[in-house]
Amino acid sequence: MTHASPPDLSVLHAVRVKGMADDAAVALRTGLDLDTTTELLEDFEAYGWVTRAEFGGTSxxxxxxxxxxxxxxxLGEELDRAGARTAVEQAHKEFEVLNGRLVKACTDWQLRPAEGNRLASNDHSDPQWDGRVLGELTAIGGELTALIGGLTGVLTRFDGYHERFETGLARARAGEGQWVTGVGVASCHSVWMELHEDLLSTLGLQRG
Known part of the structure; x- marks a missing residue:
């Protein structure tokens, strides 16, 4: 039976996964209304759990x-209470296999080796090259959907990652290339990094 996270954990963990987020972004991620989200964040600030920050013109x-x-x-309490540890550990193993493919695909989107320069930037003038990358991302997205399906069977807060990935991929296919690896948007890479952080933090693991 799947387990739904309480609002306080949903909000606190949303900040963790996103790294830095304003009230509206946290509310959007958790599905909570803005007033509830803001009230919880202000409580967390009083507890010393969150603080306001600015970076690169955003706050x-x-x-x-x-x-x-x-x-x-x-997270540890929730994992044990939901009896979800085995399922999340298995999902993490599957994710690590996919992660190598995702990293390579994103690298190929950014770089296209040329004679004498194996680190040449991809100027996206070769539709065959870009099409191959988008095809690989499509295949990865299909496997991600299955992976998330297993996770949401035990913890509902993992729902939506596959949909956000597919949304970014669809926009990239439509010609908006920044939706593959761009920052400041829910690109395929950004969504993937959030899921990676979510899995690691849920299991109490360190990145790398």
Whole structure:
């Protein structure tokens, strides 16, 4: 039976996964209304779990060390309460296999080796090259859908990753190339990185 995270964990963990996010972004990710989200974030600020930050012209909430510890504690309790550890561990193993393919595809989207320069930037003038990359991302997306299906069978908060990935991929196919690896948008790479952080933090693992 699937388990739904309580609002306080949903909001706190959304900040963790996104790294930095404002009230609206957290509300959108969690599906909670903006007033509830803002109230929880302000409570967390009073507890010393989140703080406001600015970077590159954007601002939002980010976790403090106390907040990361609290998020880890809540995640561990939820994982055991839902009996979801085995399913999440299996999903993480499957993700790691896909991760190598995703990294290569994103690299191929950004770079297209040329004679004398194996690190030449991809100027996207070769439709065959880009089509091959988009084809690989499509295949990865299909496997991601199955992976997320297994995860949401035990923890509902993993729902939506495959849909956001597919949305980014669809926009890339429509000619908006920044939706493959771009920052500041829910690109395929950005969604993938959020899922990676979600899996690692849920299992209490360190990146790398």
């Amino acid at each position: 939002g909430w980010t976790l403090t060390e106390r907040g990361r510890a609290e998020d880890a504690r809540k």
